[in-house]
Amino acid sequence: MDGLAALLDGPRARGAFLLRCLFDPPWSVRLADDAPLSVTAVVRGHTWLLPAGSSTWAPVRLGPGDVAVLCPDRRAPGAAYAVLADDPATDVQAVIHPGQVCRTPDGRELHEEMHQGVRSWGNSAAGATVLLTGAYAVDGELGGRLLRALPGLVVLGADELDTPLVDLLAAEILREDPGQQAVLDRLLDLLLVAALRTWLARPDAAPPRWYAAQADPVVGPALRLAQHHPERPWTVATLAAAAGSSRAAFARRFHDLVGQPPMAFLTEWRLDLAADLLLDPDLTLAAVAHRVGYGSPFALSAAFTRQRGMSPREHRRGGGPSLRPPAG
DSSP states (O other), rough: OOHHHHHHHSOOSSSEEEEEEEEEOEEEEESSSSSSEEEEEEEOOOEEEETTTOSSOEEEEEEOOOOEEOOTTTSSSSTEEEESSSSSSOOOOOOGGGGGEETTTTTTTTTTBOSTTTEEESOOOSSSHHHHEEEEEOOSSSHHHHHHHHHHHEEOOOHOOOSHHHHHHHHHOOOOOOOHHHHHHHHHHHHHHHHHHHHSSSSTOOEEEEEEEESTTTTTHHHHHHHTTTTTOOOOHHHHHHHHHOHHHHHHHHHHSSSSHHHHHHHHHHHHHHHTTTTTTTSOOOHEEEEEEETSSHHHHHHHHHHHOHHHHHHHHHHHOOSSSOOO
């Protein structure tokens, strides 16, 4: 897989929350749903996107075709909070809580009152402003790589993004044909990929070092081989040979570009992949060990427990990411 595919391997929409929002001014909605990753696109009108809670990014005004990706720091309480409004001065009128429960600031439920039809919600049936919003529940360690790579807010202008996906999603979100949820999930994925690909191409983007190292003529091929084929018995010498470099020169260059030794990166990658695979109840520990390059279930279990503080069995029983704190 290439670098972008590696970053996006975890967050795939599966029955993702998708909503068309229709508003006439004045309006203001506080997002406090704790979604680890969300995408908002403007179809018509405009919205101000304002930080709330412990969020620290600057307010930004979005117009038609603009897209914002919110990726809060889950370690900071309140960092997931943001406000969408017609004007920065408008008081908050609705709060979106976890589970997409919507209430007024004083606690009155608003679901029925603001229901506007198929996947539509707001204070108007037509809406001077129309937004599309999608929220991911990102699972797995490989998905965590993306969350750790992104800043709290990424904004892409319509001209910069240059995609018909916003209009296509706006049309499809109103349909109720068979398999429609799968269509919407895939469109949301495509919009996210388009947005992140555009962001990563910016000269001021700050992707993880291993992602940037994909472009290096020596380290890049070795990274891709390790990521494509973690099951192979890689050593520094075999990776260096595949990259056409001496062992010492390759190890030094890899550490300089990626920020860690080749085998440390490979171990982390294998265990991230194992953490995802362990959530599949149809895969035995032996099958997972084979896929990620460990010679036996015991070897995988020992490495997993040593690095993550829990056994594969405990991780599988918990049904989610390990207790290992996210990297900076």
